[in-house]
Amino acid sequence: MTxxxxxxxxxxxxxLGLRCGRELGPYQLVYETYGQLNAQRSNAVLxxxxxxxxxxxxxxxxxxxxxxxxxxxxxxPGKPLDTDRFFVVGVNNLGSCFGSTGPMHTHPQTGQxxxxxxxVVTVEDWVNSQARLLDQLGIEQLAAVMGGSLGGMQALxxxxxxxxxxxxxxxxxxxxxxxxxxxxxxxxxxxxxxTDPDFHGGHFYRxxxxxxxxxxxxxxxxxxxxxxxxxxxxxxxxxxRHALAGASFQYTTQDIEFExxxxxxxxxxxxSDYFDANTYLLITRALDYFDPAREFGGDLSxxxxxxxxxxxxxxxxxxxxxxxxxxxxMVRALLQNRSTVSYAEIDAPHGHDAFLLDDAxxxxxxRSYFDxxxxxxxxA
Amino acid sequence: MTxxxxxxxxxxxxxLGLRCGRELGPYQLVYETYGQLNAQRSNAVLxxxxxxxxxxxxxxxxxxxxxxxxxxxxxxPGKPLDTDRFFVVGVNNLGSCFGSTGPMHTHPQTGQxxxxxxxVVTVEDWVNSQARLLDQLGIEQLAAVMGGSLGGMQALxxxxxxxxxxxxxxxxxxxxxxxxxxxxxxxxxxxxxxTDPDFHGGHFYRxxxxxxxxxxxxxxxxxxxxxxxxxxxxxxxxxxRHALAGASFQYTTQDIEFExxxxxxxxxxxxSDYFDANTYLLITRALDYFDPAREFGGDLSxxxxxxxxxxxxxxxxxxxxxxxxxxxxMVRALLQNRSTVSYAEIDAPHGHDAFLLDDAxxxxxxRSYFDxxxxxxxxA
Numbered sequence: 019m020t021x022x023x024x025x026x027x028x029x030x031x032x033x034l035g036l037r038c039g040r041e042l043g044p045y046q047l048v049y050e051t052y053g054q055l056n057a058q059r060s061n062a063v064l065x066x067x068x069x070x071x072x073x074x075x076x077x078x079x080x081x082x083x084x085x086x087x088x089x090x091x092x093x094x095p096g097k098p099l100d101t102d103r104f105f106v107v108g109v110n111n112l113g114s115c116f117g118s119t120g121p122m123h124t125h126p127q128t129g130q131x132x133x134x135x136x137x138v139v140t141v142e143d144w145v146n147s148q149a150r151l152l153d154q155l156g157i158e159q160l161a162a163v164m165g166g167s168l169g170g171m172q173a174l175x176x177x178x179x180x181x182x183x184x185x186x187x188x189x190x191x192x193x194x195x196x197x198x199x200x201x202x203x204x205x206x207x208x209x210x211x212x213t214d215p216d217f218h219g220g221h222f223y224r225x226x227x228x229x230x231x232x233x234x235x236x237x238x239x240x241x242x243x244x245x246x247x248x249x250x251x252x253x254x255x256x257x258x259r260h261a262l263a264g265a266s267f268q269y270t271t272q273d274i275e276f277e278x279x280x281x282x283x284x285x286x287x288x289x290s291d292y293f294d295a296n297t298y299l300l301i302t303r304a305l306d307y308f309d310p311a312r313e314f315g316g317d318l319s320x321x322x323x324x325x326x327x328x329x330x331x332x333x334x335x336x337x338x339x340x341x342x343x344x345x346x347x348m349v350r351a352l353l354q355n356r357s358t359v360s361y362a363e364i365d366a367p368h369g370h371d372a373f374l375l376d377d378a379x380x381x382x383x384x385r386s387y388f389d390x391x392x393x394x395x396x397x398a
Numbered sequence: 399m400t401x402x403x404x405x406x407x408x409x410x411x412x413x414l415g416l417r418c419g420r421e422l423g424p425y426q427l428v429y430e431t432y433g434q435l436n437a438q439r440s441n442a443v444l445x446x447x448x449x450x451x452x453x454x455x456x457x458x459x460x461x462x463x464x465x466x467x468x469x470x471x472x473x474x475p476g477k478p479l480d481t482d483r484f485f486v487v488g489v490n491n492l493g494s495c496f497g498s499t500g501p502m503h504t505h506p507q508t509g510q511x512x513x514x515x516x517x518v519v520t521v522e523d524w525v526n527s528q529a530r531l532l533d534q535l536g537i538e539q540l541a542a543v544m545g546g547s548l549g550g551m552q553a554l555x556x557x558x559x560x561x562x563x564x565x566x567x568x569x570x571x572x573x574x575x576x577x578x579x580x581x582x583x584x585x586x587x588x589x590x591x592x593t594d595p596d597f598h599g600g601h602f603y604r605x606x607x608x609x610x611x612x613x614x615x616x617x618x619x620x621x622x623x624x625x626x627x628x629x630x631x632x633x634x635x636x637x638x639r640h641a642l643a644g645a646s647f648q649y650t651t652q653d654i655e656f657e658x659x660x661x662x663x664x665x666x667x668x669x670s671d672y673f674d675a676n677t678y679l680l681i682t683r684a685l686d687y688f689d690p691a692r693e694f695g696g697d698l699s700x701x702x703x704x705x706x707x708x709x710x711x712x713x714x715x716x717x718x719x720x721x722x723x724x725x726x727x728m729v730r731a732l733l734q735n736r737s738t739v740s741y742a743e744i745d746a747p748h749g750h751d752a753f754l755l756d757d758a759x760x761x762x763x764x765r766s767y768f769d770x771x772x773x774x775x776x777x778a
Contacts, residue, residue, distance in 0.1 A: 037647075037649070038647075038649035039649070134651075134652070137649075138649040138650065138651060195636060196636070197627065197630070197631050197635075197636070198627075198630035198631050198633075198634040198635055198636065198656075198658045199622060199625075199627050199630050199631075201636070201656050201658050201659065202618075202621075202622045202630065202658050202659075202662055203622060205618070205656075205658070205659045205662055205663075206615060206618045206619050206622070206662070208651065208652070209614065209615060209618065209663070209666075210590060210615050212651075212652050213611040213614070213615070214611075215595055219652075220651075220652070231593040231594075234589065234593070235586060235589060235590050235593070235615060238582075238585070238586045238589065239586050239619065241582075242579060242582045242583060242586070245579075247577065247578075247579050250577070250578035250579050250582065251577050251578050251579075253578075254578040255577075255578055256575060256576075256577070256578065256581070256689065256692075267417075267418075267687060269417070269418035269419070269517075269518040269683075269687075270518065270683075271514075271518060271588065271592075271600075271676075271679035271680060271683045272514070272588070272592050272599075272600070272679070275683075275686070276578075276581050276585075276686065278578045278581050278582050278585070279581065279582075279585045282582055282585060282586070283585075283589070286589075296651075299651035299652070300651060303649075303650075303651050303655075306655070306656065307647060307649075309636065312636075
């Protein structure tokens with residue numbers, strides 16, 4: 019059965035107080051829902067998205083080829099997160115470029131496009147904005163909140179900021195904070211964007227240009243870190259782009275020689291056609307800033323003590339951006355608090371991207387976990 | 399005792415045939431020598447440099463503070479490579495920006511600065527140019543050739559192109575070729591440079607500008623890959639730049655927040671002040687292209703069968719750019735050929751940079767190896 023997706027929009031007139039001390043508002047959130055909220059309003063699952071994704075989690079848009087949601091293999095009728103039993107909400111985060119209020123929109127007070135004046139939003143701010151959306155949808159408590167990577171940070175943050183509103187949290191390929199290397203990669207990407215002459219300090223909209231050069235570099239670099247060394251060697255290795263039998267090097271410094279170069283340039287070009295530069299800065303900063311243990315002197319166990327949810331954490335063996343070691347830190351901290359935690363380390367070759375891909379063990383693990391939630395909730 | 403370094407220059411009128419099919423010439427090589435060539439001319443050691451280095455391997459320039467050579471901890475009187483016993487030659491490679499003929503120089507035929515028209519040079523070309531320099535210096539056979547990283551590739555290549563001219567090869571923190579991930583990082587750096595509007599297709603000299611934005615990005619990215627995750631966490635972690643007690647985030651996307659950002663920006667700025675953009679493209683391409691097994695259908699053992707030298711290979715446990723696994727590939731191939739090989743995997747926290755740093759086990763290992771060479775050669 020094909021799931022038809024239908025984006026919706028909710029307007030919020032009351033400003034949202036942000037961690038940075040500023041307020042954002044009025045604002046809108048774009049979201050999609052799949053399945054039916056049951057009479058007890060107990061079967062809702064919130065999906066939080068990562069850097070490059072949106073509210074469009076599952077299903078397709080009528081008449082649009084290749085319009086599957088970014089987690090369509092995970093969410094839908096009969097899928098691991100089964101929309102025949104669960105009411106699933108996907109929401110686009112503030113600051114994004116896919117519909118919710120972001121830097122491309124007009125500041126209601128000034129009448130100017132936000133651009134670089136859009137406030138710095140954090141994981142905590144996103145969670146609070148999502149909570150308001152759930153209020154409007156009449157959802158007091160989530161059966162589960164779920165996300166991978168930056169989405170997993172939001173899922174974790176939900177359990178800390180709204181502990182009574184989350185029964186289960188699925189934190190996948192995530193981390194309790196970014197380490198120095200991850201911040202460093204983000205910073206290189208941000209500098210590539212911010213030093214692109216077409217960036218104009220973040221106010222490029224006024225100039226009718228887009229800092230595509232910077233966006234391309236950011237995306238190329240991102241792609242390297244999403245893939246494992248092994249999968250890059252398997253997919254591309256040292257193969258030449260024009261790999262005819264006996265083909266030799268072209269000896270060029272500016273043209274494409276190896277297939278991996280062609281792949282990265284293509285990914286960079288695609289990305290620069292649709293992604294917003296200010297959004298890229300904001301989202302990477304939200305990643306950098308997330309660090310619930312910070313207020314607790316680095317004691318993650320103390321930071322997570324507020325959580326009342328049960329947890330499923332999943333990591334992937336070849337993920338060097340959000341490594342299994344980082345998931346294990348969270349597992350240890352939760353166990354110290356006597357939280358209920360399940361943890362799986364999936365032996366997968368695909369690196370960080372694995373959380374989006376079809377891996378039978380991974381998908382069946384998530385399926386089992388949701389089966390259990392449904393049984394507990396009486397809507398199996 | 400302080401070693402005083404003195405750069406010298408050698409002019410070559412005969413053009414050098416290159417792998418790319420083009421010829422380069424006339425050209426000059428800048429080099430330095432330390433110690434004395436013995437009467438038998440048997441105590442010469444050639445040092446090959448990596449991406450960012452030069453002929454200035456050891457010693458200082460009179461009256462110049464902090465002018466120590468890049469491997470001054472390794473080479474000098476009483477050092478592991480002891481210039482009281484060995485005659486050491488450091489040579490700047492063609493295409494570099496430190497004195498030997500490169501893209502910043504004028505093409506003798508056209509009277510124009512080479513810029514992007516400088517021919518693509520390879521590791522093999524460098525080795526051939528170094529061999530010509532040794533001819534002029536009256537050195538028929540090297541006691542040893544030694545290099546780290548890209549320098550190690552040159553050392554390996556020496557044993558294949560001029561097997562009778564090398565008694566020992568020290569191949570440190572190196573690889574028999576780059577894998578897809580390494581090529582990918584190089585390509586991101588090259589694109590950052592080549593898409594900088596100030597690059598002008600490589601002819602920026604004519605425009606009186608320098609593509610500093612691209613060079614900064616390239617260098618920032620490089621630095622991430624030279625360091626290990628562990629050492630970055632130890633040196634920088636998540637520390638804020640303004641880390642006063644209780645200091646909070648500034649919530650900024652374009653300004654520096656974390657110390658690691660400050661470090662990377664500083665490194666990028668420094669680099670963009672002195673390094674040449676075309677040289678960066680050329681040297682990263684030389685890295686990409688090096689692959690002696692390619693002509694042998696990928697059979698590294700067959701490729702290395704020509705070598706007659708004895709080998710010392712060294713790798714560092716946390717080097718993820720030129721990992722120990724890549725050194726082990728070379729060791730296995732050499733052992734299959736019954737070459738004489740010593741191999742050490744040094745447990746060091748510093749990542750790829752370790753080959754330049756003071757590690758007692760590493761330095762004493764190299765010292766012992768050169769002691770042995772000196773004893774064999776009768777100049778101990």
